[in-house]
Amino acid sequence: MSVTINAHQLGRLLARTADHIGDDLTPALHGIRLDADAEYLYAVATDRYTIAAARYRHHRPDSEDAAPTAPFAHTIPAPALPALREWIRTVPGHAPVTVTPDGTRLRFTAPDGELTLTTDPGTEFIDWRGLLRGITEQAPITGEPVFPALGTRLQARWQTADAVVRIHATGNHQPLLVIGEDFLGAQMPTRARRDGFSTGTDTDTLATPADVRTAWHDVLSASPATTPQTALPVPPQSPCAAPKTISEVTEDLLKQVLHSTQLLIAADTGEAMAAHATAGATAWAAYRYLDALHTADPHLAATVTAETADQLDDGAISEWAWDAAAAAGHDPHKWQTEAEQRSARRSLPQPVNT
Known part of the structure; x- marks a missing residue:
């Protein structure tokens, strides 16, 4: 009846949905x-105006004969979430966490610790599957422009x-669908007349794109229409960044990889060949690792890429x-x-054969 995912992914499930708690x-x-x-394993939260559901494929049983995971659903009360998120931060990101x-109660077990939270499995949470299914299957409203106010x-x-994220809208007063990687959410639109798109009357003055063009026509008509690609300057790129x-x-x-391969073929010394071979092989290994990380966790891959660039x-x-190296238990002094x-050996004079 338990599932296992790594600590980083469990923390991310909570982070992706926490802002939507009622x-x-x-x-x-x-x-x-x-x-x-x-x-x-899914994490779901809603405050009735938005709903967010994030998922992660948990570890399957090692044995093919093992019984499939029995479904379970518990609501972790908001006051208990800070303790859980803090506990997760103390666990190495790659470490497995078993949720039982x-x-x-829900028991969270890591290799070096355990946390147990009191929950109420009987709490009547909404049928989030049915709700999101209804939103994904809602038919477009005909006869009006899709121009919701948010x-x-x-x-x-x-x-x-x-x-x-991708955004899909089917009508001005129907929920807006929000789609990410292993993420599905929705947001209710607001009523434009009630929330400010009016001039003291009960009429929405910006109900269509044509209304927007009319309202801004006098000021925008002073310039010819252009695209962002031509209107906005491109910041200079540093060749060393x-x-x-x-x-x-x-x-x-x-x-x-390709450049090092070309230089390897053209190298005229064994030392140069070794340097180009090492550079090409290292670049190829880094590409494969990054590609695998991006497939497993796009968010973590983007974060690591940005942090590495800063370093x-x-x-x-x-x-x-x-x-x-020291943190991993190696001896950089020895290296x-x-x-x-x-x-020093390379710099010694070589004996001359006579």
Whole structure:
């Protein structure tokens, strides 16, 4: 009856949905629902205006004969979430965390610790599957432009959903669908007349794109229409700046592999051949690792890529590497001594055969 995922993914499930928790006036919605089936662990939260559901494929049993995971669903009350999120931060991100229902409690077990929270599995949470299914299957409203009004306070909640989300709207008064990587959410539109798009009457003055063009026509007609690609300046790129996005790093690594291969073929000394071979092989390995990480966890891949770019731009990667080696239990002092000894041997005069 338990599921296992790594600590990083459990923390991310909570982070992607925490902004959507309902207030304590509705106890059933004042928390995050952890819901598990045979394949995924879900985290779900809603305040009736927005709903967010994130999922992660949990670890399958090692034995093919093992019984499938029995479904369970517990709501973690909002007051208990800070303790859980703090406990997760003390667990190494790659460490497995097993989530086990135990009556009215959920037990979280890591290799070096355990946390048990009291929940109420009988709390009547909404049928979130049925609700999201209804929203994904809602038919477009005909006879009106799709031009919904959205509360900006609610829109800010989606910044933790994913780095990029897709938006789908089918009508001015139907829920807006928000789609991310292993993420599904929705936001209720607001009533434009009630919330300010009016001139003291009961008429929405900006109900269609044509109304917007009319309202702004006098000022915008002073210039010809252009596109962002031609109107906005492109910031200069420093040739020494490290790439900061996954696509930039991927391009840079593959370019390095091909460039090193060409230089390897043209090298005229064994030392140069070894250097180009090492550079090409290292770039290819880095590309494969990044590609695998991006497939498993796009958010973590983007975060690591940006942090690595900052470290490269900082210029102190030897210090970063020294600290990382020591933290991993290696002996960087020994490595340095061995490198100095190899360098000294190369600098000795070679015997001349007579």
